[in-house]
Amino acid sequence: MKSSEIALYLNAKMFGEDINLVKVSTLTNIQENSLIFSKEKVDNCFFKDKKNVCLIVPDFDGEIYNNTVIICENPRLAIAKAIKKFFVKNRLPGICSTSKIHPTAKIGRDVYIGEFCVIGEYVEISDYTCIMNNVAINDNVKIGKNCLIKSGTVIGEKGFGFEIAEDGTPLEFPHIGSVTIEDNVEIGALNTVVSGAIENTIIHSYVKTDDHVHIAHNCEIGEKTIITACSEISGSVLIGKRCWLGPNCSIMNKIKIGDYSLIGLGAVVVKDVTPNCVMVGNPAKFLKNRF
Numbered sequence: 001m002k003s004s005e006i007a008l009y010l011n012a013k014m015f016g017e018d019i020n021l022v023k024v025s026t027l028t029n030i031q032e033n034s035l036i037f038s039k040e041k042v043d044n045c046f047f048k049d050k051k052n053v054c055l056i057v058p059d060f061d062g063e064i065y066n067n068t069v070i071i072c073e074n075p076r077l078a079i080a081k082a083i084k085k086f087f088v089k090n091r092l093p094g095i096c097s098t099s100k101i102h103p104t105a106k107i108g109r110d111v112y113i114g115e116f117c118v119i120g121e122y123v124e125i126s127d128y129t130c131i132m133n134n135v136a137i138n139d140n141v142k143i144g145k146n147c148l149i150k151s152g153t154v155i156g157e158k159g160f161g162f163e164i165a166e167d168g169t170p171l172e173f174p175h176i177g178s179v180t181i182e183d184n185v186e187i188g189a190l191n192t193v194v195s196g197a198i199e200n201t202i203i204h205s206y207v208k209t210d211d212h213v214h215i216a217h218n219c220e221i222g223e224k225t226i227i228t229a230c231s232e233i234s235g236s237v238l239i240g241k242r243c244w245l246g247p248n249c250s251i252m253n254k255i256k257i258g259d260y261s262l263i264g265l266g267a268v269v270v271k272d273v274t275p276n277c278v279m280v281g282n283p284a285k286f287l288k289n290r291f
Contacts, residue, residue, distance in 0.1 A: 009082065010072060032052045035087075054069075058075060099119070113131045114131060114135070140178035153193070159196075159235060179193050186209065204225075222241035226245070237253065240257055249268070251263070258273055262279070264280035267280055271284075276290050
């Protein structure tokens with residue numbers, strides 16, 4: 001594509017040549033006819049020995065030579081949008097023959113289901129959602145539009161809950177709820193999203209989870225929250241919107257985390273968190289306001 005197409009898509013100003021672009025490269029390995037970005041302003045002589053390169057950058061006032069500059073306030077966000085639009089090949093819809101879909105399941109338009117998946121009774125998977133390989137989705141789970149469920153993930157199986165009998169024997173507390181996942185959610189590889197005990201576990205729109213995340217029964221995850229690798233969220237936790245959970249953090253059961261909060265790397269949260277807090281350490285303590 002032309003660099004002008006990318007500038008038009010980003011609604012950004014372009015300076016220099018309208019060059020052909022065939023790949024994306026990095027600042028440490030710049031290649032001809034490629035799209036690159038820098039989060040910070042580069043040296044005025046940046047383009048002196050370069051040709052047919054399109055740079056997304058917050059500002060530039062040097063000589064461009066035979067190159068292109070696209071000015072964006074947030075170059076990393078801009079190149080992410082450009083890569084998704086112009087350089088990512090969309091997966092064709094379809095259901096692989098090795099997957100087992102229960103006859104009562106409802107599959108929307110242009111859904112992709114990969115190899116060796118198991119889809120249970122009365123599951124609903126809405127339009128344009130992609131289910132990768134070896135995913136198990138238990139009965140009554142509902143998944144919204146334009147979601148991605150990565151390989152090896154299990155959604156909607158029973159959670160871990162036991163009551164202790166008089167003689168000390170652990171007795172199972174049956175989990176008869178399910179899981180509701182709204183639109184534009186991404187669930188990472190090797191995640192477990194557990195069914196609710198009575199009511200559903202709920203993941204709201206635009207939530208993104210990294211690989212190796214555990215979300216226990218009756219949790220509710222607010223919209224646009226990001227949960228990074230190896231986070232453990234215990235039962236009945238309520239997480240607000242636009243929160244960020246750092247790698248390897250642990251949230252004790254029945255905790256409430258307010259909107260816009262950030263939980264630091266390896267933090268262990270044992271008390272409720274008010275909105276807009278940065279919490280770090282074990283046990284997690286308030287560090288500062290996030291915004």
